[in-house]
Amino acid sequence: MSASGLADSRLADLLIDGGYVDRRIYRDPKILELERELIFRRTWQYACTTHEVGTPGDYHALMVAGEPVLVIRGDDGVLRAFYNACPHRAAVLTGGRDGTCGRVLKCMYHGWAFSLRGQLLAVPYAEEGYGPGFDPAAYDLVPVHCDTFGDLVFVALDPLVPTLADYLGPFADRLAPYVDGIEAIGRNSWVYEGNWKAWHENFRDNYHPEFTHRAIHDLTPHYADAGGNWGFDEGHSVLQWAGPGVTSHARYVRNLERYSGVRLGAIEAPVERTSRKGAPDEVLAVFPNADFQPRATVDAAGQKAGFIQVVTPLGVDRARVDLTVYSSVHDDPATRRMMLENVADTQGSWGKISTDDTEAAYRVQLGAKATGAGRNLYTRGTAPGNGGPDAQSRDEYSQRAFFRAYARYLSVPAGPTR
Numbered sequence: 001m002s003a004s005g006l007a008d009s010r011l012a013d014l015l016i017d018g019g020y021v022d023r024r025i026y027r028d029p030k031i032l033e034l035e036r037e038l039i040f041r042r043t044w045q046y047a048c049t050t051h052e053v054g055t056p057g058d059y060h061a062l063m064v065a066g067e068p069v070l071v072i073r074g075d076d077g078v079l080r081a082f083y084n085a086c087p088h089r090a091a092v093l094t095g096g097r098d099g100t101c102g103r104v105l106k107c108m109y110h111g112w113a114f115s116l117r118g119q120l121l122a123v124p125y126a127e128e129g130y131g132p133g134f135d136p137a138a139y140d141l142v143p144v145h146c147d148t149f150g151d152l153v154f155v156a157l158d159p160l161v162p163t164l165a166d167y168l169g170p171f172a173d174r175l176a177p178y179v180d181g182i183e184a185i186g187r188n189s190w191v192y193e194g195n196w197k198a199w200h201e202n203f204r205d206n207y208h209p210e211f212t213h214r215a216i217h218d219l220t221p222h223y224a225d226a227g228g229n230w231g232f233d234e235g236h237s238v239l240q241w242a243g244p245g246v247t248s249h250a251r252y253v254r255n256l257e258r259y260s261g262v263r264l265g266a267i268e269a270p271v272e273r274t275s276r277k278g279a280p281d282e283v284l285a286v287f288p289n290a291d292f293q294p295r296a297t298v299d300a301a302g303q304k305a306g307f308i309q310v311v312t313p314l315g316v317d318r319a320r321v322d323l324t325v326y327s328s329v330h331d332d333p334a335t336r337r338m339m340l341e342n343v344a345d346t347q348g349s350w351g352k353i354s355t356d357d358t359e360a361a362y363r364v365q366l367g368a369k370a371t372g373a374g375r376n377l378y379t380r381g382t383a384p385g386n387g388g389p390d391a392q393s394r395d396e397y398s399q400r401a402f403f404r405a406y407a408r409y410l411s412v413p414a415g416p417t418r
């Protein structure tokens with residue numbers, strides 16, 4: 001199957017059909033190749049917050065469509081992105097995911113040094129080895145598209161929608177209130193056995209939590225009875241739940257004891273747990289693989305604390321989640337600590353919510369191997385259109401928006417540059 005053959009064979013039509021999805025997209029390695037080529041290369045990918053690369057020389061390394069990319073703050077204060085590959089003999093230029101390189105970016109292999117704007121500055125023993133005709137300008141780092149939205153940094157190898165603003169579209173208005181004036185305060189990454197889409201669609205899904213997550217069921221049994229659910233043509237979505245929050249301190253403590261196995265006795269309830277402050281909780285999902293979960297109940301003034309998850313495919317049945325916890329730059333230490341404790345309790349490789357979802361993704365992956373067993377069903381919410389704040393929180397407009405964009409990207413053949 002070639003990238004250009006996809007539109008010809010109308011495979012995209014087979015994959016998405018009125019809310020039904022062919023399970024081949026979870027198990028076929030050839031489809032993962034197409035996803036990397038036609039979706040991950042061409043979508044804006046969340047990289048980090050601006051504060052993580054706040055000082056000249058600060059960098060953040062990530063993989064996009066299976067390729068190494070580097071975001072770096074220039075000596076002129078400008079953020080840029082490059083392929084993270086030495087023009088000499090390919091070595092990646094960074095030793096870790098984050099760090100600072102000082103005033104030059106130096107390759108550890110043969111010592112070639114680059115400016116913070118990507119220009120080759122120095123080559124050890126150049127003249128006596130390469131002769132006078134050596135042209136350093138031919139060996140500058142190769143740039144990658146880089147743009148910001150609020151304090152979020154995005155990169156794109158070969159964007160199908162050229163600007164980040166156009167890529168986000170009207171969804172940008174939903175995301176904007178949460179992502180200006182934030183900074184990362186904690187991170188966790190883990191690998192699960194399942195297709196990358198199983199994780200992302202899970203965060204667009206409010207049908208599962210009261211069944212998958214016993215802790216949620218026991219603590220807030222009616223939390224999804226109110227809320228909203230809607231998709232955007234660009235593939236992004238909003239999921240809201242606005243039912244009663246935690247109303248009983250005693251129940252909260254019992255729940256913690258039950259699921260931690262630790263006898264806690266009399267403890268003070270975290271502030272967040274004691275009351276809802278009016279706004280619904282939300283998951284804001286950015287196509288194809290990032291979601292933002294601001295905590296409406298943490299910061300009544302700014303509602304800036306929350307967490308960001310990015311899922312990256314490692315294979316058709318293996319994926320990594322990179323979770324970043326953030327707070328408002330103005331939050332005091334107690335609020336930051338509360339947010340970190342909340343996420344540590346529920347999310348990440350050990351969190352009681354994420355571990356349940358990990359099991360669900362694993363079971364989906366296993367079940368999707370059954371070739372004779374049908375298609376996945378995403379048809380909840382029967383009104384035409386994209387849903388909205390009045391749709392049921394358990395509806396599936398959000399997943400359908402994802403799969404419509406997914407099919408559209410897969411049906412546009414790779415451009416002439418590839």
Ligand code: FES
Pocket residue numbers: 086087088089090091107108109110111112
């Ligand atoms: S590979 Fe980078 S200097 Fe040789």
Ligand SMILES: [Fe+2]
Pocket residue numbers: 202208209212213353357
């Ligand atoms: Fe879940």
